[in-house]
Amino acid sequence: MSVNSTLAHLEQASAVIELDHGARLWRFHRVLGAPAEALFHTLCNELPWERPTVRVFGRAHAVPRLTCWIADAGTHYRYSGLHHRGQGWPEVLAPLRQRLRRLTGRDPNGVLGNLYRDGDDTMGWHRDNEPELGPAPWVLSYNLGAERDFALRRYGEHRQSDLITLGHDELLVMSPEVQRHYEHALPRRRRVTAPRLNLTFREIVTGR
Numbered sequence: 001m002s003v004n005s006t007l008a009h010l011e012q013a014s015a016v017i018e019l020d021h022g023a024r025l026w027r028f029h030r031v032l033g034a035p036a037e038a039l040f041h042t043l044c045n046e047l048p049w050e051r052p053t054v055r056v057f058g059r060a061h062a063v064p065r066l067t068c069w070i071a072d073a074g075t076h077y078r079y080s081g082l083h084h085r086g087q088g089w090p091e092v093l094a095p096l097r098q099r100l101r102r103l104t105g106r107d108p109n110g111v112l113g114n115l116y117r118d119g120d121d122t123m124g125w126h127r128d129n130e131p132e133l134g135p136a137p138w139v140l141s142y143n144l145g146a147e148r149d150f151a152l153r154r155y156g157e158h159r160q161s162d163l164i165t166l167g168h169d170e171l172l173v174m175s176p177e178v179q180r181h182y183e184h185a186l187p188r189r190r191r192v193t194a195p196r197l198n199l200t201f202r203e204i205v206t207g208r
């Protein structure tokens with residue numbers, strides 16, 4: 001997949017955010033339109049959500065949200081010390097995948113689902129730079145349900161540098177430089193009482 005073809009597709013974005021070091025994010029509003037509402041409820045009810053336990057500094061913690069991993073059969077992916085094997089895609093995700101391919105020109109073969117039950121569910125600072133994603137990972141992050149703040153900071157610094165409020169039926173595309181030079185997080189927001197579902201589509205390149 002050529003970077004130029006991706007960049008040409010991304011010119012259709014509703015907005016582009018330029019950060020330091022060539023890191024860029026593109027926002028697409030109203031990705032699916034009316035069908036997004038039904039998709040939100042179907043995915044909440046039908047995806048195989050779980051609440052895995054991870055080890056942080058030697059101590060076991062249940063992650064503060066629900067997650068699921070979906071990918072092409074035969075793929076392998078490791079994050080937070082957990083090993084995930086792809087088992088194929090449920091039919092319900094086919095129209096969204098097709099739409100994201102058309103909008104971005106990318107062809108992701110795996111997706112990490114996150115279900116934030118309310119504003120107490122969070123994700124800590126991290127980068128999406130697992131070795132399976134290769135040296136230049138593109139991440140397509142699609143959102144349904146409640147609006148939530150998505151925070152960024154330069155890698156190696158403590159202070160948050162940017163905040164983007166992501167809404168229902170919105171896609172955020174992150175260039176590889178975002179993973180190289182920035183970390184991102186989904187901070188706690190006590191005032192948010194409704195659930196939000198996020199799907200981060202990725203390209204596993206090992207064994208492709």
Ligand SMILES: O=C(O)CCC(=O)C(=O)O
Pocket residue numbers: 112114123128141150184185186198200
């Ligand atoms: O929920 C979000 O917007 C972020 C999710 C995320 O960063 C991830 O799945 O790696």
Ligand SMILES: [Mn+2]
Pocket residue numbers: 126127128184200
């Ligand atoms: Mn991430």
